[in-house]
Amino acid sequence: MAFSTPDSDQRAFRESSxxxxxxxxxxxxxxxxxxxxxxxxxQTARSVLATIAYPIRVLIDAPSSFGxxxxxxxxxxxxxxxxxxxxxxxxxxxxxxxxxxxALQAENARLRALLDSTAKVGDRVLxxxxxxxxxxxxxxxxxxxxxxxxxxxVGQALIDAQGVIGQVTHEQLYSAEALLITDVDHALPVELxxxxxxxxxxxxxxxxxLSLPFLPRNADVIEGDLLVTSGLGGTFPPGYPxxxxxxxxxxxxxxxxxxxxTPAAALNRIREVLLIWPDPTGTVAIAxxxxxxxxxxxxERDSAANTAEPADPLATPDADADADTEDPAADGAGAPExxxxxxxxxxxxx
Amino acid sequence: MPRxxxxxxxxxxxxxxxxxxxxxxxxxxxxxxxxxxxTMVLIYWIMMWPRVFGLGTAWLVGLILDVLQGELLGQxxxxxTVVAYLTLRFHLQIRIFPLWQLTATVFxxxxxxxxxxxxxxxxxxxxxxxxxxxxxxxxxxxxxxxVMAIMDRVRxxxxxxDPTFT
Numbered sequence: 001m002a003f004s005t006p007d008s009d010q011r012a013f014r015e016s017s018x019x020x021x022x023x024x025x026x027x028x029x030x031x032x033x034x035x036x037x038x039x040x041x042x043q044t045a046r047s048v049l050a051t052i053a054y055p056i057r058v059l060i061d062a063p064s065s066f067g068x069x070x071x072x073x074x075x076x077x078x079x080x081x082x083x084x085x086x087x088x089x090x091x092x093x094x095x096x097x098x099x100x101x102x103a104l105q106a107e108n109a110r111l112r113a114l115l116d117s118t119a120k121v122g123d124r125v126l127x128x129x130x131x132x133x134x135x136x137x138x139x140x141x142x143x144x145x146x147x148x149x150x151x152x153x154v155g156q157a158l159i160d161a162q163g164v165i166g167q168v169t170h171e172q173l174y175s176a177e178a179l180l181i182t183d184v185d186h187a188l189p190v191e192l193x194x195x196x197x198x199x200x201x202x203x204x205x206x207x208x209x210l211s212l213p214f215l216p217r218n219a220d221v222i223e224g225d226l227l228v229t230s231g232l233g234g235t236f237p238p239g240y241p242x243x244x245x246x247x248x249x250x251x252x253x254x255x256x257x258x259x260x261x262t263p264a265a266a267l268n269r270i271r272e273v274l275l276i277w278p279d280p281t282g283t284v285a286i287a288x289x290x291x292x293x294x295x296x297x298x299x300e301r302d303s304a305a306n307t308a309e310p311a312d313p314l315a316t317p318d319a320d321a322d323a324d325t326e327d328p329a330a331d332g333a334g335a336p337e338x339x340x341x342x343x344x345x346x347x348x349x350x
Numbered sequence: 351m352p353r354x355x356x357x358x359x360x361x362x363x364x365x366x367x368x369x370x371x372x373x374x375x376x377x378x379x380x381x382x383x384x385x386x387x388x389t390m391v392l393i394y395w396i397m398m399w400p401r402v403f404g405l406g407t408a409w410l411v412g413l414i415l416d417v418l419q420g421e422l423l424g425q426x427x428x429x430x431t432v433v434a435y436l437t438l439r440f441h442l443q444i445r446i447f448p449l450w451q452l453t454a455t456v457f458x459x460x461x462x463x464x465x466x467x468x469x470x471x472x473x474x475x476x477x478x479x480x481x482x483x484x485x486x487x488x489x490x491x492x493x494x495x496x497v498m499a500i501m502d503r504v505r506x507x508x509x510x511x512d513p514t515f516t
Contacts, residue, residue, distance in 0.1 A: 018438055018439060019435070025431045026432065030428065032427070033428070033474065035423075036422050049417040052414075053369075053414050056366060056369060056370050056373075059370055133373050133418075177420050
């Protein structure tokens with residue numbers, strides 16, 4: 001029976017100030033929203049609240065992480081063995097590719113030295129896991145389990161093994177929220193790998209589709225072109241793959257082509273992502289020991305040519321012979337990388 | 351006036367559980383039908399214990415919800431405050447409604463909440479959500495009778511220990 005307890009004075013409630021209080025709270029909320037829309041003002045309040053709410057997120061995430069842990073725990077020896085074999089094979093293939101990469105990097109560095117420009121190759125990365133938490137289901141947002149305690153910062157780029165995923169929009173102590181590149185609010189400076197044509201890739205709200213609305217009708221774009229980050233705008237480091245051009249249609253009478261691209265990263269199947277720190281010390285380090293590093297790179301190229309052992313990815317920093325005569329800040333964005341598709345898996349820390 | 355002795359922490363646990371349920375991952379096909387749990391339990395407890403839970407509770411739960419869902423800070427807070435106001439204002443009337451009338455009232459309250467959220471989305475320039483907000487209202491109203499039955503059980507359990515209620 002729904003109403004078994006009779007009404008008494010205890011459960012009746014009348015207050016004359018109810019209306020005014022509601023109005024005050026509503027005005028307060030509107031003020032909050034206005035400040036939050038400005039984004040920077042409410043950052044601390046938001047991260048405090050989110051840190052308080054973090055246990056709720058852990059609670060929500062618990063069943064799926066527990067399931068993962070359980071399935072790992074009870075997987076058979078055969079499965080583990082075959083998985084292991086597969087990983088070993090993959091490492092072999094990638095090591096072989098890395099050997100070539102070392103040689104190419106050294107060559108790239110020397111060519112860049114000739115051109116007086118700085119190569120930025122070394123980015124620090126950190127593996128983070130996506131928590132299975134549904135944010136607003138109508139936006140493409142994710143929560144990762146690394147936060148400002150791991151030096152994650154707002155605007156940081158996220159990638160997976162195949163390409164760019166998105167960028168961090170809010171940081172909390174132990175978690176961070178990120179916007180995927182396919183969100184309707186997201187725009188990403190990209191260039192075509194084939195001819196370095198720069199443009200902007202805009203999210204569509206569809207996880208399988210990006211849109212390039214700003215290319216004129218005479219732009220040189222064909223299906224299958226690879227899009228990489230251009231590094232303009234400073235948020236995403238240059239040279240990471242973004243997607244592949246899927247369809248190019250130009251209707252006569254329209255000033256721009258309508259182009260759609262498929263994201264390179266598997267945005268709806270990822271569990272682990274990489275957070276990138278574009279190496280800010282890279283140029284400084286080069287300034288001091290440029291020549292030594294060029295020599296080191298050449299030595300490495302030799303060893304790679306001998307194929308005696310796979311090159312250590314951590315020991316292949318960028319180099320520029322003449323960087324010590326330049327302002328490190330001036331050559332920040334640099335020219336686009338050439339071996340772009342090989343870059344992301346170069347080095348991992350933690 | 352005797353002070354209430356019935357503990358309110360179980361109800362806070364319910365609020366936490368309800369906000370958690372609103373961010374639990376669901377299959378894509380199910381997300382338009384996710385009921386607004388937090389609003390529903392708020393309506394119930396404000397209606398039943400208006401001295402304990404009120405505008406402040408609604409605002410707090412709304413803020414937590416905003417943070418968890420990554421929305422504009424204050425969006426749910428404002429919508430829930432308005433719902434709490436209406437519930438408080440009419441709690442004596444709707445408490446004695448028969449179930450079907452109460453369900454209709456809850457449907458109206460949920461629709462008002464959805465409308466405020468929709469309206470704020472529009473003002474803030476967020477991308478339109480489409481029909482999903484309104485299907486959530488439908489599932490919420492449809493699930494009101496079972497939710498109410500469970501909450502009644504909980505409430506009677508708590509109030510049973512408190513002599514001021516009988």
